[in-house]
Amino acid sequence: MSNDFVPEAAGLVQVAARAAREAQRVLAAAPRGVKDAVLEAMATGLLADSATILEANTRDTERERAAGMSPGLLDRLALDEPRLAGIAGSLREVAALPDPVGEVVDGSVMPNGLRVRRVRVPMGVVGMIYEARPNVTVDVAALAVKSGNAVLLRGGSAAQESNAAIVASLRRALESQGLPADLVASVDAAGREGARALMHARGLVDVLVPRGGAGLIRSVVEESTVPVIETGSGNCHVYVDASADLEAAVEIIVNAKTQRVGVCNAAETLLVHAKVADTYLSRAAAALWEAGTTLHADPTAHRLLRGPAGASGHGHLLVEAAEEDWGTEYGSLDLAVAVVEDLDRAVEHIRTYTTGHTEAVVAQDVAVINAFVAGMDSAAVMVNASTRFTDGGQLGLGAELGISTQKLHARGPMGLAELTTTTWIVEGDGHIRA
Amino acid sequence: MSNDFVPEAAGLVQVAARAAREAQRVLAAAPRGVKDAVLEAMATGLLADSATILEANTRDTERERAAGMSPGLLDRLALDEPRLAGIAGSLREVAALPDPVGEVVDGSVMPNGLRVRRVRVPMGVVGMIYEARPNVTVDVAALAVKSGNAVLLRGGSAAQESNAAIVASLRRALESQGLPADLVASVDAAGREGARALMHARGLVDVLVPRGGAGLIRSVVEESTVPVIETGSGNCHVYVDASADLEAAVEIIVNAKTQRVGVCNAAETLLVHAKVADTYLSRAAAALWEAGTTLHADPTAHRLLRGPAGASGHGHLLVEAAEEDWGTEYGSLDLAVAVVEDLDRAVEHIRTYTTGHTEAVVAQDVAVINAFVAGMDSAAVMVNASTRFTDGGQLGLGAELGISTQKLHARGPMGLAELTTTTWIVEGDGHIRA
Numbered sequence: 001m002s003n004d005f006v007p008e009a010a011g012l013v014q015v016a017a018r019a020a021r022e023a024q025r026v027l028a029a030a031p032r033g034v035k036d037a038v039l040e041a042m043a044t045g046l047l048a049d050s051a052t053i054l055e056a057n058t059r060d061t062e063r064e065r066a067a068g069m070s071p072g073l074l075d076r077l078a079l080d081e082p083r084l085a086g087i088a089g090s091l092r093e094v095a096a097l098p099d100p101v102g103e104v105v106d107g108s109v110m111p112n113g114l115r116v117r118r119v120r121v122p123m124g125v126v127g128m129i130y131e132a133r134p135n136v137t138v139d140v141a142a143l144a145v146k147s148g149n150a151v152l153l154r155g156g157s158a159a160q161e162s163n164a165a166i167v168a169s170l171r172r173a174l175e176s177q178g179l180p181a182d183l184v185a186s187v188d189a190a191g192r193e194g195a196r197a198l199m200h201a202r203g204l205v206d207v208l209v210p211r212g213g214a215g216l217i218r219s220v221v222e223e224s225t226v227p228v229i230e231t232g233s234g235n236c237h238v239y240v241d242a243s244a245d246l247e248a249a250v251e252i253i254v255n256a257k258t259q260r261v262g263v264c265n266a267a268e269t270l271l272v273h274a275k276v277a278d279t280y281l282s283r284a285a286a287a288l289w290e291a292g293t294t295l296h297a298d299p300t301a302h303r304l305l306r307g308p309a310g311a312s313g314h315g316h317l318l319v320e321a322a323e324e325d326w327g328t329e330y331g332s333l334d335l336a337v338a339v340v341e342d343l344d345r346a347v348e349h350i351r352t353y354t355t356g357h358t359e360a361v362v363a364q365d366v367a368v369i370n371a372f373v374a375g376m377d378s379a380a381v382m383v384n385a386s387t388r389f390t391d392g393g394q395l396g397l398g399a400e401l402g403i404s405t406q407k408l409h410a411r412g413p414m415g416l417a418e419l420t421t422t423t424w425i426v427e428g429d430g431h432i433r434a
Numbered sequence: 435m436s437n438d439f440v441p442e443a444a445g446l447v448q449v450a451a452r453a454a455r456e457a458q459r460v461l462a463a464a465p466r467g468v469k470d471a472v473l474e475a476m477a478t479g480l481l482a483d484s485a486t487i488l489e490a491n492t493r494d495t496e497r498e499r500a501a502g503m504s505p506g507l508l509d510r511l512a513l514d515e516p517r518l519a520g521i522a523g524s525l526r527e528v529a530a531l532p533d534p535v536g537e538v539v540d541g542s543v544m545p546n547g548l549r550v551r552r553v554r555v556p557m558g559v560v561g562m563i564y565e566a567r568p569n570v571t572v573d574v575a576a577l578a579v580k581s582g583n584a585v586l587l588r589g590g591s592a593a594q595e596s597n598a599a600i601v602a603s604l605r606r607a608l609e610s611q612g613l614p615a616d617l618v619a620s621v622d623a624a625g626r627e628g629a630r631a632l633m634h635a636r637g638l639v640d641v642l643v644p645r646g647g648a649g650l651i652r653s654v655v656e657e658s659t660v661p662v663i664e665t666g667s668g669n670c671h672v673y674v675d676a677s678a679d680l681e682a683a684v685e686i687i688v689n690a691k692t693q694r695v696g697v698c699n700a701a702e703t704l705l706v707h708a709k710v711a712d713t714y715l716s717r718a719a720a721a722l723w724e725a726g727t728t729l730h731a732d733p734t735a736h737r738l739l740r741g742p743a744g745a746s747g748h749g750h751l752l753v754e755a756a757e758e759d760w761g762t763e764y765g766s767l768d769l770a771v772a773v774v775e776d777l778d779r780a781v782e783h784i785r786t787y788t789t790g791h792t793e794a795v796v797a798q799d800v801a802v803i804n805a806f807v808a809g810m811d812s813a814a815v816m817v818n819a820s821t822r823f824t825d826g827g828q829l830g831l832g833a834e835l836g837i838s839t840q841k842l843h844a845r846g847p848m849g850l851a852e853l854t855t856t857t858w859i860v861e862g863d864g865h866i867r868a
Contacts (some may be wrong), residue, residue, distance in 0.1 A: 108830060124811065148624040149638075248864030255867055374462070376857070381857060384865070385548060393551055395858065408641055411856055411858075424811070424813060424846045428820075432693070
C-alpha cells in the first residue's frame with residue numbers, strides 16, 4: 001500500500017470520528033425508550049431492505065468464491081432470508097436488555113457532607129475492526145447504540161458490499177427516529193489504511209475492539225495507541241480429579257470438546273488424575289471416539305488407551321502427543337490428553353499452557369475444588385460444568401461483544417456494561433478543601 | 435543509548451518479571467492479615483533503615499544539585515526524617531484499608547441451576563514507570579502488596595540510590611514475614627532501556643502505570659504493548675452560573691485555584707455567565723489578586739476588570755488572554771477567565787478545551803446543574819464544590835495510585851480495587867450445554 005493514501009485515509013477516519021463524537025452527544029442523553037425504538041426500527045428496516053442487502057451479499061460471495069475463498073469462510077460471509085431474520089431478531093434481543101447507562105455503581109456521603117456517586121456513562125466512540133462476517137456489523141451497532149455510543153466500523157474487505165448495504169439501512173433507521181445517522185458509520189472507504197488510522201485516532205476513538213483471528217488481534221494490540229479490548233483465543237482445559245463423579249466427567253469432556261468445535265470455549269486438553277486414569281480414560285475415550293475425536297495422548301495415557309483402542313477399532317483416533325499439542329487451540333475434533341500425578345501437577349500444566357480463557361475441574365472433594373480455583377489465572381473457572389458455559393448468554397449478560405482474555409477493564413464475556421465507563425458526580429453546598 | 439544494551443535490558447526485565455510472577459502466586463492466596471503484617475513490617479523497616487536511606491538520598495540530591503536540577507524537582511527528590519516518617523505512616527494507612535481481593539462483585543443463579551459469581555482477584559504483576567520521587571516507590575509497593583500483586587519499579591535515574599536503598603529495605607521486610615522478596619523489585623539496573631523492556635513485556639507484566647509529566651505518560655502510551663492506565667493532566671474548569679450563590683462561588687474559585695497550585699485537580703479556567711459577570715468578577719478578582727493570581731481575561735472580562743484592577747493596584751495581575759490560554763494547565767498562580775453568554779457556551783468551551791479530569795458548576799438552578807452534568811465528558815463533575823475534591827482520600831478510596839483520565843478500566847481517582855481484575859467462578863452439578 002502506497003504511503004500516498006495514508007493522509008487521505010487518516011483524514012477520512014478523522015472526519016468520520018468527529019461526526020461520530022458530535023452524534024454521540026445526542027444519544028448520550030437519550031433515555032432507554034428512544035434507544036429501544038431505534039433498535040426496533042433497525043430490525044424492521046433490515047427486513048424491508050432485505051432484497052438490496054442480499055443482492056450486495058451475493059456480489060460479495062460470488063467475487064470471493066471466484067477468488068478462491070474457502071467454503072468455511074464463504075459460509076460465514078453468506079446471508080439469506082433466514083439469517084437476516086436471525087440478525088433482526090438479535091436486534092430485538094438487545095432492545096429487551098436493561099439499559100446500562102445511568103446505573104449508579106456506588107455512592108456515599110463523605111464525613112464533610114459531600115454527596116458522592118459513580119454513574120455509568122457511555123464510552124463515547126467505539127471502534128471495531130473485524131473480519132468478513134456481516135452479522136458482526138449489526139451486533140456491534142446494536143450493542144453500541146443501546147449503551148449510548150457511536151460506532152466506527154472497519155469490516156473485512158470481502159464483505160464490503162454487504163456491510164455498505166447494511167450500514168446504509170441502519171443509518172436510515174436512525175434518521176427515521178430523529179437521531180443522527182453518524183452514530184453508525186463505516187470507514188471501509190478508507191481501505192486498509194483506514195484500519196491503521198482507527199488505531200491511531202487516540203482522543204477521537206475511545207476504545208477499539210478487534211474481533212477475528214489471532215493475527216488480526218495481535219496486529220491491533222501491537223499498533224494501536226487507542227486503548228484496546230483484546231478478545232483472545234481459548235486453550236481451555238478440563239481436569240478430572242480422583243474424587244470426580246466419573247460419569248459426569250465423561251459427559252463434561254464430551255460436551256466441552258464436541259458440542260461445537262471451532263469456538264473459543266471448547267476444551268483442547270484433558271488432564272486426568274493418575275488414580276482414576278485407567279477407569280476414566282477407557283470410558284471417556286469410547287465416548288470421544290464415538291464422536292470422531294482424535295486423542296493426542298501423553299505416554300501414560302497412550303499406554304492405557306492402546307488396549308481398548310485396538311479392541312474397539314478406533315486405533316486411528318489415537319496418536320502420541322508432541323510438545324506443541326499442549327499449547328494448541330485445535331478448533332477441531334482433536335483433544336490433547338495427559339495423566340497427572342496430582343492436583344498440583346494439573347495446576348502447573350494449566351498455568352504453563354493456558355491462554356487464560358476457561359478451565360474446568362471435575363471433583364467432589366471440596367479441598368481439591370478450592371485449591372484448583374485458587375490456582376487458576378483465567379477469565380473463568382468451571383466447577384463440575386462444561387467449559388462451553390463461558391458465554392454472555394449462558395452467564396446472564398444477554399448479547400455479548402466478545403470474550404476478553406485481558407485483565408484490564410473487562411475479563412470474560414463482555415456485555416453492554418463493558419461499553420460504558422463511569423463519571424464521579426460530587427454534590428456539595430459550597431464545599432471547599434481545607 | 436547503544437542498541438547493544440537492548441537484549442541485556444530485556445533479559446534482565448524478563449528475569450525479574452518471571453520471578454515476580456512466581457512470587458505473586460504466593461501472595462495471591464495470602465489473607466488480609468498476612469498482607470497487613472507485611473505493610474507494618476515495611477513501615478518499621480524503613481524507619482530502622484533510615485540512616486542508610488537518607489545517606490543514599492543525600493548522594494542523589496548532591497549529585498543532582500551539582501548537575502543543575504531545579505529547586506522544585508530537588509524538593510520532590512529530597513528525604514529527611516519527618517518525610518520518611520510520613521512515608522511509613524502512609525504504609526500503615528494502606529494496611530488499615532479493606533482488602534479488595536475476594537470481594538464478590540456480583541453473582542446469581544442461572545435458570546439451569548448454574549451458580550455464577552464474579553470475584554475480585556489480583557492483576558498479577560504491575561509495572562510502574564515514574565520520575566524522581568522516592569515516596570512513589572513506597573506508595574506503589576504498598577498498594578500492590580495490599581491488592582495481592584507483585585510490582586516492577588522503574589524510577590527516575592535521579593533517585594536511583596534512594597530507590598535502591600528503599601527497595602532493599604522493602605524486600606527485607608517481605609522476607610521477615612516469610613514472603614518472597616521478588617514481590618517488589620526494581621528494574622533500574624537495566625537503565626533507560628529497562629523502561630522500554632517493561633513496555634514490551636506483554637504476557638509477563640499485566641498492567642503498566644506511568645506516573646509523571648505529560649511527556650513520560652505520552653511516550654508510554656505510544657510505545658507500550660502492555661495495557662496502560664494513563665494518569666493524565668488536568669485542565670479543570672469552574673463555571674459560575676447566573677443562579678449561583680456568588681459568595682460560595684468566590685470561595686470555590688479561590689480554593690480551586692490557590693489552595694495548592696501545581697496539582698492536577700487545581701482549576702485553570704473560570705467561566706462566568708454574562709448576567710452576573712460584573713458583580714461576580716469584581717469580587718472574585720479581588721480575592722484571587724489578594725492571593726497573587728494573574729488573571730488571563732477574554733475581552734469582555736478584561737473590560738470589566740480593568741476598572742477595579744486599576745483602582746486596587748493589582749493591574750499587573752491582569753493580562754489579555756490568548757488562544758493558547760484556554761488549553762493551558764498552568765500549574766501556577768495563573769487563571770484564564772472568560773465571560774459566556776449562557777450555559778451552552780460554557781459547556782461548548784469546556785468540551786473543546788478539557789483534558790477530561792474535573793469540571794465544576796456553581797449554580798442554584800437545578801435545571802442548569804442537570805444540563806451541566808449531562809453535558810460533561812470528564813472523570814469527575816463537582817456541583818457547588820471545589821475541583822480539589824477529585825482525590826482518592828477525599829472521595830473515600832483511601833490511598834490513591836493516581837487519577838485516571840482514560841475511560842477504560844479506571845476513571846478518576848484509582849484505589850486498591852483498580853489494581854484488581856475479576857474471575858468468573860461457575861459452579862454446576864455436572865452441567866453440560868444443550
